[in-house]
Amino acid sequence: MEQPIYLDNAATTALDAEVLNAMLPYMQQHFGNPSSAYSLGRNVKSAIEEARKNIGTILGVKPSTLIFTSGGTESNNMAIAMAVNELRCTHIITSPIEHHAVLHTVEHYAHSRNITFSYVKLTESGEVDYANLEMQLSTQSKLGKKCLVTLMHANNEIGSLLDISLVGKLCKANDALFHSDCVQTIGHYPINLKECGVHFASATGHKFHGPKGTGLLYVSEEIKAYPLIFGGGQERKLRAGTENVSGIIGFAKALELATANYAQDSQYIAQLNQLMRKQLAAAVPGVSFNNPENSLYTVLSVCFPLSEQSDFLVTLFDMKGVCVSGGSACSSGDGGSHVMKAIGKAGACATLRFSFSKYTTEAEITRAVEITASLLQKKEVSAV
Numbered sequence: 001m002e003q004p005i006y007l008d009n010a011a012t013t014a015l016d017a018e019v020l021n022a023m024l025p026y027m028q029q030h031f032g033n034p035s036s037a038y039s040l041g042r043n044v045k046s047a048i049e050e051a052r053k054n055i056g057t058i059l060g061v062k063p064s065t066l067i068f069t070s071g072g073t074e075s076n077n078m079a080i081a082m083a084v085n086e087l088r089c090t091h092i093i094t095s096p097i098e099h100h101a102v103l104h105t106v107e108h109y110a111h112s113r114n115i116t117f118s119y120v121k122l123t124e125s126g127e128v129d130y131a132n133l134e135m136q137l138s139t140q141s142k143l144g145k146k147c148l149v150t151l152m153h154a155n156n157e158i159g160s161l162l163d164i165s166l167v168g169k170l171c172k173a174n175d176a177l178f179h180s181d182c183v184q185t186i187g188h189y190p191i192n193l194k195e196c197g198v199h200f201a202s203a204t205g206h207k208f209h210g211p212k213g214t215g216l217l218y219v220s221e222e223i224k225a226y227p228l229i230f231g232g233g234q235e236r237k238l239r240a241g242t243e244n245v246s247g248i249i250g251f252a253k254a255l256e257l258a259t260a261n262y263a264q265d266s267q268y269i270a271q272l273n274q275l276m277r278k279q280l281a282a283a284v285p286g287v288s289f290n291n292p293e294n295s296l297y298t299v300l301s302v303c304f305p306l307s308e309q310s311d312f313l314v315t316l317f318d319m320k321g322v323c324v325s326g327g328s329a330c331s332s333g334d335g336g337s338h339v340m341k342a343i344g345k346a347g348a349c350a351t352l353r354f355s356f357s358k359y360t361t362e363a364e365i366t367r368a369v370e371i372t373a374s375l376l377q378k379k380e381v382s383a384v
């Protein structure tokens, strides 16, 4: 079967061959348990610590502040659980466009514990209203509540970017803890976590050509870390269970490659994004874009005029050999994307997210635009 045109790199990315090569020895000859006392185990433990050290250097933090997890979901859960269960946060400020790994965790603790939460106001284009955040922080602080602010560094659907350093400063001024879901940015931008002023940051390997099931939680040395998973003494007793050794090695290698090639890859991907935007604007009457000006270069969120095909676009693209994500199911009334709803665009158009990687080619973009134009050349229906 022909390989599909893969334009869903914000969902996951292909494993880099170099990453696979770095991982394979840790599935075969270096298979020892890192907790074992003999050298077959101790050497593996050393490799994990070497990976942690290299990641710490890239992210500008001490290796001891990094906990390996199973991915972004676990890291987000762990940070929020720590803040609520152990660090005495009684109010959470978040946004309605966070990933469900944050939103559902916040809702869980709000229902099961005596804590409150609120959403920060967003601008029309889905960016955080910083004045509103500051106002909410100061109100909660006057009420004597300790706040956790959990705001994503970049939104996975529309690409909006957070001024993470500004939020870090606002949190510091109000004695609040700050968690950022950096799943769409770590591995895509040079980030110094220490300078950002975050207390917690989440990352996942599979968004930047690393293996699935590998993640990271940064916990600032300013605060004491607590486990979410109990058992053995792995990860300094912060995350029990035999380590995903090859995954950790792969995560570190993928981050190393992403960092070394950042200038070249980011420029290339941004240019593909621009190309698709230009070609779609020329080929599809009435098309518009959901990305705010300050946006992830990897993501293009497109608003197509409603048509008979609107509800089935992802399937129709799949039948033509193109992998894309739907943003909102528009006329079907099934609710659709919580992000599009939060920015008031649900139902107004048919949203598709195209997202790119270093492996995407110009020819694939051009072909995907041709397919888009042919799929949309059907009678338009009015908005619901």
Ligand SMILES: Cc1ncc(COP(=O)(O)O)c(C=O)c1O
Pocket (backbone or CB within 6 Å): 010, 011, 070, 071, 072, 073, 074, 099, 101, 152, 154, 155, 156, 181, 183, 184, 204, 205, 213, 215
């Ligand atoms: C912004 C964001 N946060 C969290 C996650 C969850 O990450 P993982 O799949 O590694 O659990 C994703 C993945 O889609 C994401 O895009």
